[in-house]
Amino acid sequence: MDAVGTQQTNPATINHSGEGGALGRTGFAWAVFEWARNPYYILIVIYIFAPYFARDIIGADMLASGALDGLTPEKALATANAQGQATIASVTKWAGVIAALTAPFLGAALDRGGRLKPLLAVFLSSIVICSALLWFAMPGGQGLPIWGIMALLVIAYVSYTYSEVTHNAMLSVAGTKDRLSMISGLGLGLGNLAATLIFVALVLLFVMPEIVGWPFAEPQFGIDPTRFEHMRIAGPICAVWLAVFAMPFFIYGRDPGTPGASWRKAVVAGARSVAKTLREAAHYRDLMKFLLARMFYADGMAALLALGAVYVALFLGWGFLEMLCYAIFASAWAFLGGIFGGWLDNKVGVKRALIIEIIGMVAAMVVQLSITRDSLFFGLVQNYAVWDGLVFKTLSDLSYLGLISVVAVTATASISSSRAMLVTLAPPGRSGEFFGLFAIAGTITVWMGPLLVEQFTLWFNDQRIGMASITLLFGVGLLTLLSVRMPEPHAR
Numbered sequence: 034m035d036a037v038g039t040q041q042t043n044p045a046t047i048n049h050s051g052e053g054g055a056l057g058r059t060g061f062a063w064a065v066f067e068w069a070r071n072p073y074y075i076l077i078v079i080y081i082f083a084p085y086f087a088r089d090i091i092g093a094d095m096l097a098s099g100a101l102d103g104l105t106p107e108k109a110l111a112t113a114n115a116q117g118q119a120t121i122a123s124v125t126k127w128a129g130v131i132a133a134l135t136a137p138f139l140g141a142a143l144d145r146g147g148r149l150k151p152l153l154a155v156f157l158s159s160i161v162i163c164s165a166l167l168w169f170a171m172p173g174g175q176g177l178p179i180w181g182i183m184a185l186l187v188i189a190y191v192s193y194t195y196s197e198v199t200h201n202a203m204l205s206v207a208g209t210k211d212r213l214s215m216i217s218g219l220g221l222g223l224g225n226l227a228a229t230l231i232f233v234a235l236v237l238l239f240v241m242p243e244i245v246g247w248p249f250a251e252p253q254f255g256i257d258p259t260r261f262e263h264m265r266i267a268g269p270i271c272a273v274w275l276a277v278f279a280m281p282f283f284i285y286g287r288d289p290g291t292p293g294a295s296w297r298k299a300v301v302a303g304a305r306s307v308a309k310t311l312r313e314a315a316h317y318r319d320l321m322k323f324l325l326a327r328m329f330y331a332d333g334m335a336a337l338l339a340l341g342a343v344y345v346a347l348f349l350g351w352g353f354l355e356m357l358c359y360a361i362f363a364s365a366w367a368f369l370g371g372i373f374g375g376w377l378d379n380k381v382g383v384k385r386a387l388i389i390e391i392i393g394m395v396a397a398m399v400v401q402l403s404i405t406r407d408s409l410f411f412g413l414v415q416n417y418a419v420w421d422g423l424v425f426k427t428l429s430d431l432s433y434l435g436l437i438s439v440v441a442v443t444a445t446a447s448i449s450s451s452r453a454m455l456v457t458l459a460p461p462g463r464s465g466e467f468f469g470l471f472a473i474a475g476t477i478t479v480w481m482g483p484l485l486v487e488q489f490t491l492w493f494n495d496q497r498i499g500m501a502s503i504t505l506l507f508g509v510g511l512l513t514l515l516s517v518r519m520p521e522p523h524a525r
Contacts, residue, residue: 055208055212055215055216055218055219055375057208058285059206059207059208059285059286059287060207060208060212060216060219061219061285062207062281062282062284062285062286062287063200063203063204063207063208063216063220063282063286063287064207064216064217064219064220064223065220065223065278065281065282066200066220066279066282066286067200067220067221067223067224068220068223068224068226068227068278069227069274069275069277069278069279069282070157070160070193070196070200070224070275070279071221071223071224071225071227071228072224072227072228072231072271072274072275073160073164073189073193073271073275074193075224075225075228075360075364076228076231076232076267076270076271077164077167077186077189077267077268077271078190079338079360080232080356080357080360081235081264081267081360082167082170082264082265082267082268083121084356085261085264085265086117086120086121086170086182086186087114087117087120087121088114088117089172089261089264090117090170090171090172090179090182091113091116091117091120091179092110092113092114092116092117093113093172093173094172094173094174094179095112095113095116095117096109096110096113097173101113120179120183123183124183124186124187124190125190127187128186128187128190128191128194131187131191132190132191132194132195135191135195136194136195136198137307138300138303138304138307139195139198139199139303140198140202140303140467140468140471141302141303141304141306141307141463142296142299142300142302142303142304143198143199143202143290143299143303144202144299144303144306144463145294145298145299145302145303145306146290146291146294146295146296146299146300146303147290147291147292147293147294147295147296147299148288148290148291148292149199149202149203149288149289149290150283150286150288150290152199153196153199153200154283156192156193156195156196156199157192157196157275157276157279159188159189159192160189160192160193160196160272160275161272161275161276162272163185163186163188163189163192164189164268164269164271164272164275165268165269165272165273166185166268167182167185167265167267167268167269168265168266168268168269169265170182170185170265170268171260171261171265172261198468198471201452201468201471202289202468203286203287203288203289204216204217204452204456205289205456206287206289207286207287210456211379213453213456214374214375214378214379214383214449214450214453215375215376215378215379216375217371217374217375217449217452217453218371218372218373218374218375218376218378218446218449219371219372219375220371220449221367221370221371221374221445221448221449222367222368222369222370222371222372222445223368223371224371225364225365225367225368225370225371225441225445226364226365226368227274227278228360228364229361229364229365229368231267231270231271231274232357232360232361232364233361235263235266235267235357236354236357236358236361237249238252238253238254238256239252239253239256239258239262239263239266240258240263240353240354240357243258243263244354244423245423306463317458317460319458319517319518319519320455320458320459320467322513322514322516322517323454323455323458323514323517324467324471325513326510326511326513326514326517327451327471327510328510329481329506329507329509329510329513330391330447330506330507330509330510330511330514331451331510332481332506333503333504333505333506333507333510334394334444334447334507336481336485336486336503336506337394337398337440337444337500337503338440338444345359345433349404349405349406349429349430349433351430354423354424355424355425355430358424358425359434359437362434362437362438362441363437363438363440363441364441366437366438366441366442367441367442367444367445368445369442370441370442370443370444370445370446370449371445371446371449373442373445373446374386374390374445374446374447374448374449374450375449375453377389377390377446377450378449378450378453382519383450383453383454383457383519384454384514384517384519386446386450387447387450387451387454387514388511388514388515390443390444390446390447390450391443391447391507391510391511391514392511393439393442393443394439394440394443394444394447394507395504395507396439397436397439397440397443398440398500398503398504399501399504400436401433401436401440402497402500402501404429404432404433404436405429406427406429407429408429409428409429409432414428416428416429419431451471452471455467455468455471457519457520458517458519458520481506485499485502485503485505485506486499486500486502486503488502489501489502
């Protein structure tokens, strides 16, 4: 009765305790949600649709328009590619700005509002609709206009961020505190495993039949690769996958919200709480230092993952099939990275685990940058052909591919450890609000990594030095992280 009476006069406060572990009903349901949702980000934002949109729509349309006819073929292609990359950067910029300005207020409202599942269903529905409509993104002015495609990507990106904040706010009730790292890691692992299975299906059903007539004589389901349908189909696939596999979460996942609580009051109280939190940042000094650290190392990681694909395509000349195989290999290792992150958190603590993961990423990146088409380890070992297969024929190819496993494991594990560290540092009952600030830390400086790479590349006229500049972000993030003091176990 006291709880009901309080609810009538004050915004509700989210329940922040749970039971069970990663294989418990609520914990596994929370993790399965990422099996359903994460393929959208991996296929659309990173590996398939974004490169297709930049290269085969923006770049190709620009070349076909005749606007670059006065340039040499090499210069025209470079200009078209730059315009494609700038368009993707613009999408990310606007989505990041919207998310940065609103996610903390959403998170704070989640701590005080009603049931979270209906709100989450709205965000997922937005992603499903936008993803399905990407099928109509075609070159040459066919289908959706450029601004329409960009709008869909922005809306889906913001909805994805909102769904992430809402889902993360429910982590605290997915299991006991000592098992949250394993639950978080399992979710990331399942998300990457799902993406891996979809990548394999794309290769076997569409790409290999077109190239070598195996395992089918021609691409299945009437897909026409000459019309880029094998890339455009990624949108509808992710939409159906999300709609179907999100159901177990809504059936078995635990909703920490309070039935009947006023969302209007929650939004108002949440906004006041965010303003108060920012004014009283000194009271949460270690938490704020962690968020500052994440702002830098997460941006470095994002730049490494996104621009690393561009780097390898230019330096090693990997084609579409090789890049698709690269995505499969990286996603498979990322699945193990989610599990590894949870295990390492429990072994050495979340802060030490995060430090190990960041150092591992930087070390792998440095070795990657030592590889070119001609040599490895900055010229110490000459490259040579290893076999005469379809993909990854040289020592450089195979070495770079092997290092991708290290990057995939440490990057995914760092995401899991970061979430667990936030839950550890956040005041009880306010994880949603701080996950909103957590989202800001991952979006507000999204431009910094690409800017560093661009400027260092131009200053030194060397792409490897440009990529190496990302280590500055990792360095600042790591030094800031080292200064964060973790609470004693009995203090939680």
